[in-house]
Amino acid sequence: MITKEYPKVYLYRRIVQAKLFIDLNYADNIDLENISDEACFSKFHFIRLFKQIYGKTPHRYLTDIRLDKAKQLLSDGLTVSEVCFRVGFESLSSFSSLFKSTIGKTPTEFLSNQVVRQTEMTTNPLKFIPGCIASKNGWLKNSNFQETD
Amino acid sequence: MYVLNQDEAYDFYVNKLGFKVIIDMPMGPNVRWLTVSPKEQEGIEINLFPLVEGQMFDAETLKTMRELVQKGTFGAAVFECNDIYATYEELKSKGVIFKKSPTKEFYGIEALFQDNSGNWFSLGQKK
Missing domain, CATH: 1.10.10 (Arc Repressor Mutant, subunit A)
Structure with missing residues (x-):
């Protein structure tokens, strides 16, 4: 070293x-x-x-960390108002407008997209995995991913 | 990227390196499809694939693969950060093991670190 x-x-x-x-x-x-x-x-x-x-400035860094964490919590299924206060914003309107101006979608739109994505992952997981890897692991034959024994 | 244990790899890549989880979904017993991405290099998606016995590896191959990963045979990725000295200090404070601290080479400043499976990476700084 x-x-x-x-x-x-x-x-x-x-x-x-x-x-x-x-x-x-x-x-x-x-x-x-x-x-x-x-x-x-x-x-x-x-x-x-x-x-x-x-x-970036410390203030901008703090805001970005909060928004990143907000995205993660929304993906985990928390409501917009829960997320807002949990990441340190004091008002729902300032959270929503900052989220929209930075991410390009409102928190509600982001949450809806995540719900759709999570549903797709549950119903059609192979859509997210390269076919060659799925094939090599035998996942194409066992698409419900249960024990095969 | 082959890892020895997906839970431990998750902890290393997410909580120590600060990577973002892109996909984390179960794919049967003991296997998840787990992909992560470095926050400063959007567009890169790394699959943390567990070394477990199954269709991909029989017991003998698995043993060999685990030994090779553990002894640091594999290292194919180069990560970039805004400031290599700050990243080095942060990762070191979180317990990441460096094989080489930031050093000026003819191609730029470089550091080398290992994940908790044994895979090693080069860390560079954006110009």
Whole structure:
């Protein structure tokens, strides 16, 4: 293992810790000023370094994490209002409009598409698998995927 | 991508690498069709296929395959990230094992890491 350290490793570690803090606490009312304080940076310096590393501001990053998590929860079958509050939004209307402007569909439309997809996976799973692999595994013969013995 | 255990592979790829699950559906006893995608490289879909005995592998082949995967024989994928140093620090803090820390090579900065089955990957940085 090569262990040569790269320059400014301590800066990287502090920014990464701040990013991991957001990953863990995205559903809470996160104050980005507190994060920059904890990372021992001025707010301006923190935002600049974060953007340089992750390509977006901490605020945008937090919003994207919340929307990603919202997509996952909608796919799991939760209702739109449950998802909204569970990922840290305080109002359904701001959640819905942000979701629509970023994802291109309203949460309700996204949820409907997911229900259709999940139903297809249950009724026709082979649609999602390359035929050659399904054939090699014997899944074409045993399309209900039960024990064959 | 062959993995030793799908539940453990799920934990590694989703919770440590932060990959997105594309499909996760049961395909019979002990087998799921499980595909994941790196968030920073949309369009790539990796199937985490379990090494279990069945039509694809008889007992002897399976034993050989598991040994080969475990000893780190297979490594065919190159992942890209926005910042290799930040990704390296994050993955290391989550317990990912690196065979090579970020190093400047003539073709760019590269690191090498292993998944929890033994498969290894190259990690590069977008230009």
